[in-house]
Structures are given as structure tokens and as C-alpha cells.
Amino acid sequence: MTDRLPARRVRDTVLTAAVAYALGRVTQARREARARRRAAGERRAGIRNGGAAGAGREPARAGVPVPRAAGQAGAAGQAVAAGQAVAAGQAVAAGQAVAADERRRIAGELHDLVAHQVAAMQVLATGARRALHRDPGAADRAMAAVEDTGRAALRELHRLLRALRPAGPAAELAPQPGLSGIATLARAARDAGLPVTVRTSGPLGAVPDGVALAAYRVVQEALGNVLRHAGPAAALVRLAAAGGALTVEVTDTGRGPAPPDRIGHGLVGMRERVALYGGILRTGPAPGGGFRVYARIPLDPAGAVRD
Numbered sequence: 001m002t003d004r005l006p007a008r009r010v011r012d013t014v015l016t017a018a019v020a021y022a023l024g025r026v027t028q029a030r031r032e033a034r035a036r037r038r039a040a041g042e043r044r045a046g047i048r049n050g051g052a053a054g055a056g057r058e059p060a061r062a063g064v065p066v067p068r069a070a071g072q073a074g075a076a077g078q079a080v081a082a083g084q085a086v087a088a089g090q091a092v093a094a095g096q097a098v099a100a101d102e103r104r105r106i107a108g109e110l111h112d113l114v115a116h117q118v119a120a121m122q123v124l125a126t127g128a129r130r131a132l133h134r135d136p137g138a139a140d141r142a143m144a145a146v147e148d149t150g151r152a153a154l155r156e157l158h159r160l161l162r163a164l165r166p167a168g169p170a171a172e173l174a175p176q177p178g179l180s181g182i183a184t185l186a187r188a189a190r191d192a193g194l195p196v197t198v199r200t201s202g203p204l205g206a207v208p209d210g211v212a213l214a215a216y217r218v219v220q221e222a223l224g225n226v227l228r229h230a231g232p233a234a235a236l237v238r239l240a241a242a243g244g245a246l247t248v249e250v251t252d253t254g255r256g257p258a259p260p261d262r263i264g265h266g267l268v269g270m271r272e273r274v275a276l277y278g279g280i281l282r283t284g285p286a287p288g289g290g291f292r293v294y295a296r297i298p299l300d301p302a303g304a305v306r307d
Ligand SMILES: Nc1ncnc2c1ncn2[C@@H]1O[C@H](COP(=O)(O)OP(=O)(O)OP(=O)(O)O)[C@@H](O)[C@H]1O
Pocket: 111, 115, 221, 225, 226, 228, 229, 230, 252, 254, 255, 256, 257, 258, 260, 261, 262, 263, 264, 265, 266, 267, 268, 290, 291
């Protein structure tokens, strides 16, 4: 499979896809972070106002000394203390939700950005080892691709770490990958030794960006999985826009699912992403052998598809 591995082409396609994706993720990450900061600010303001954020409601007086008769003062003091305890509880819960959200996002970033490149290195290294005695030149080229991919992975890791801090302006301009990026994914998989055919039908130009991005991620993960888990195989990617939904199917002719020996992030992440758009995802053995990933996502953001 690595007899004629074009190291430069592998590097270029992997880099192009990875950089476009990384920049897209950074933009998205930043938008999400801004939205979270806004939401957290509003929550904090609400808590400071004793929760009376609605228009026309009387502002709460927690912390504002108001002269009262002695009997009233005790009851009011207890109410204020209770209100403060509730507010503190809300603040802790809000903080925990934000932290959990952030952890989930970082895990997704690490998987999508870095795991794919490390997986590609693993495939290239296996190819190099197999070709070592038979064709040392091919092994050498494969190892050069491992080097380049490793460097790119490290760059992505640094980029990811930077994205988690306040970021610079360039990434704001980067587009998210969409359906047109799937051809690049297929090329990169072919360069890594997997024959891939892509078939499309229907008005794919009308697919909304978010749905297109979800489809791109499904194909990205599915092809990565074929490379890693299917053994010798060929893959077929089908994209069809019809009946108000986008259908994405990736099948391969490999060894099919093995008894689960570990739980990965890939299939879970795919399912979450597709569900976010009201779609469904099915994974498992393909009818004629091999593995099949099938997703159906509504084109109308308010819609939902059924089996
Ligand atoms: N094309 C495939 N052929 C055979 N088995 C597959 C295929 N795709 C997925 N699998 C099986 O499903 C399991 C779960 O896949 P998943 O993508 O969730 O995790 P992973 O690839 O093992 O790890 P990662 O978290 O890096 O994605 C795999 O470990 C593998 O056993």
C-alpha cells in the first residue's frame, strides 16, 4: 500500500484539511466562548440583582441596608440569607456547567484535531514497516510522511492550546469545512492507501452550512475508522440531498465490527453532532460485510428525521 506513497502529497492534503479545520474550530470555539461569557455575565448580573432581572419587576434589595421595624428586620434578614444561599448555589451550579461544557469541547478538539493525524501516522508507520525489506525507498518515503504529519500534529496541538486562550484575529476569517472538503478527505485517505469512491446526488449546494459541517465530520471520522479498524478494504461515500434531508453513508469492504474492546470518542461524537441537527445516526455491520455508517440530517433546522 505504501509502494508509491507520495509523501509530499500526503503532507499537503493532511495539512490543508487539518489547517482549514483547525482554523474553523478556533472560530467556532471563540464564538462559543463569547456566547458563554455573555451568558455567564448575564447569570452573574441576575444573581447580583437577586434574580429580579425581568422588566418591570422590583429590583431585589439584597445587600442594601433598609431601615425597618425590629420584628420585620429579623424576618427580612433570614430572607436575605436564604436568598444569598440560593444565589451561591446557583453560581456554583453555573460554574460547574461551564466547566463541564469546556471539558467536553476540549476533548472534542483533541480528538478531531490531533487524533486523526496520530492515526494517519500509525497507518503510515505500519506501511513503512511492511515495505522495509521489500522496498526500502517506499519505507523511507512513508517515514518522511510520518515526520511531516507528526510535525503538523504538534503544530495543531499548539494551535489548540492557543485557541483555549484569548486568540488573535486571523482565525476569525477561516471558513468551516463543508461538503466540498469531503473530496479532500477522500484524497487524503487514498494517499494513505485506502481506495475511496465518492458518489453524490441531489441539490447539495442547498445544504445549510451547519448540516454540511456535520456531514463532513461524519465522513472524516468514518474514513479515519476504516483506515484504522477495517484492515484491507475499499470505502464508498454516498451523499444525497433528497426529501428534505441530507443522507450520508460510508461503507467499507473490510473485516467489519469486532467485539467492542474499547469505547472510542469517534462514534459517540458523530452521534452527538448529528443529533444536534435533529438527525439520526446508525453504525454497525454493513449488509454485505464490512462496516457501515449512516446518517440522515434534516435540511430544515426546525425539522427532525425518523428511521
Ligand atoms: N470501519 C470500521 N471497521 C471495523 N470496525 C470499526 C469501524 N469503525 C469503527 N469500528 C469499531 O468501532 C469502535 C468504536 O469506534 P470509535 O470511532 O468510536 O472509536 P476509535 O476509533 O476506536 O477511537 P477514537 O476515539 O480515536 O475515534 C472501534 O474501536 C472499532 O472497533
